[in-house]
Amino acid sequence: MPNLLVSVADPAEAVRAAAAGADLIDAKDPTAGALGALPVETIRAIREAVGRSRTVTAVIGDLIDSAGVLDAAERVAATGVDMVKVGLFPGPDRAGLVAELGRRLGSRTRLVGVLIADRAPDLALVPAAAAAGFAGIMMDTEGKAGGLLSATGPAERAAFVALARRHGLMVGLAGSLRIADIAGLAALGPDLLGFRGGLCEDFDRRRPLVMDRVAEAAAACRAAGSGRRLVGSPPAALGLTA
Numbered sequence: 001m002p003n004l005l006v007s008v009a010d011p012a013e014a015v016r017a018a019a020a021g022a023d024l025i026d027a028k029d030p031t032a033g034a035l036g037a038l039p040v041e042t043i044r045a046i047r048e049a050v051g052r053s054r055t056v057t058a059v060i061g062d063l064i065d066s067a068g069v070l071d072a073a074e075r076v077a078a079t080g081v082d083m084v085k086v087g088l089f090p091g092p093d094r095a096g097l098v099a100e101l102g103r104r105l106g107s108r109t110r111l112v113g114v115l116i117a118d119r120a121p122d123l124a125l126v127p128a129a130a131a132a133g134f135a136g137i138m139m140d141t142e143g144k145a146g147g148l149l150s151a152t153g154p155a156e157r158a159a160f161v162a163l164a165r166r167h168g169l170m171v172g173l174a175g176s177l178r179i180a181d182i183a184g185l186a187a188l189g190p191d192l193l194g195f196r197g198g199l200c201e202d203f204d205r206r207r208p209l210v211m212d213r214v215a216e217a218a219a220a221c222r223a224a225g226s227g228r229r230l231v232g233s234p235p236a237a238l239g240l241t242a
């Protein structure tokens with residue numbers, strides 16, 4: 001069963017998405033890019049509003065410069081979210097960046113690397129993330145018109161999930177997913193599926209979430225079989241403690 005990750009823009013949306021069945025609440029500014037960062041005060045408010053019943057994640061922004069990535073990851077980790085999602089956009093020495101993120105932050109938070117499916121993702125970063133102590137790895141897209149299903153083929157998605165599994169990483173898929181995609185993607189065995197646009201008014205990720213759609217997505221994930229639940233802060237299924 002994939003866990004349902006829903007990106008939210010503010011504390012009110014976070015509380016409603018959790019009530020509608022989201023397993024992970026992902027703090028993100030959907031108007032500021034694929035992995036747009038919210039102000040740290042808003043991330044903290046989301047963390048507090050949701051409480052300990054849900055896993056809370058947050059993104060750090062669509063950043064490339066390694067120093068900027070490290071600074072932003074530090075700031076977001078300090079908010080007390082359960083996981084910090086770091087976009088691994090193409091740039092110089094990504095393996096070095098992953099190793100440095102692990103060194104600086106690995107003992108303070110659970111890092112999740114996000115490979116950008118429509119920007120020639122480097123799969124060598126999957127073992128690098130595992131070696132650096134990351135908790136997980138995801139694929140998402142920068143472009144939101146076609147999303148993951150047009151940026152990747154079925155074999156590529158299956159190989160990514162299998163590679164992450166082999167390296168002991170929690171693994172997630174995202175990128176303009178729709179509820180109808182859940183059953184097919186769940187068959188690959190990811191730990192989580194991430195949504196924003198597919199659950200929003202007019203399928204526009206900048207507009208508010210439609211809570212009936214969040215509930216429908218949660219039900220589709222539950223119907224898709226059994227697997228480890230990542231609900232709770234910290235997510236006990238990862239074998240990590242607070």
Ligand SMILES: O=C[C@H](O)COP(=O)(O)O
Pocket residue numbers: 005007026028140144147174175176177194195196197198205
């Ligand atoms: O991490 C999940 C993302 O927020 C997915 O956003 P999207 O469904 O609009 O591509």
